[in-house]
Amino acid sequence: MSWTDERVETLKKMWGEGQSASQIAKELGGVTRNAVIGKVHRLGLSNRAGSTGSAAKAAPKEKPAAAPAAAAKPVAKPAPKPKAAPASTPPKEEPELDENGIPISAARRAIIPAGQPLPPQPSANEISPEALAKVSEIEKTAKRLTLMELTEKTCKWPVGDPATDDFWFCGLAVQQGKPYCEAHVGVAFQPMSSRRDRRR
DNA sequence: CCCTGATTCGC
């Protein structure tokens, strides 16, 4: 098979839609995903909008080099006064700052309780807020399957109280071998052997 | 193991 105009068109379309190379290859037929990827590169449309299935990594093109320009800064920011501070200003901690860098802190609290019987340990569980946020999001679009509707390809993460009518299983596409979808895999088992290296 | 895209390099 060769890259006819038509096939290239399909390729572009699907790639633009965020389809994976293997999916495109299957659709086109007669080519492997490698061929697709190769063509994609040759066409110069490497980076897509959406990222790879799971990976949510963007291309950081910026460096924290210079001082971040102080833009619109509303109020409620008592500038630190090195000198002349008549009134005693006790160590008033600012809101909850995230050490890792950005968001959350209280949101998590709202997520877990509303959550479900976590397989591992519900309490004293320091799960990445990121993962939790992801879970709460995907649950909104979950399939809400019943026990019988579960298959080897549906996320088996239980949601709600089994003693209630409001009980269902996530049902989204599982992350390969795992019994859960990616989001739930994230909170299911934190400790994963990250022995990433398998040199040949 | 399954999967993803990225690169290389002989054709």
Add this chain to the structure above:
DNA sequence: GCGAATCAGG
């Protein structure tokens, strides 16, 4: 230009 093999990562 093509794409299998390989690489690098989830």
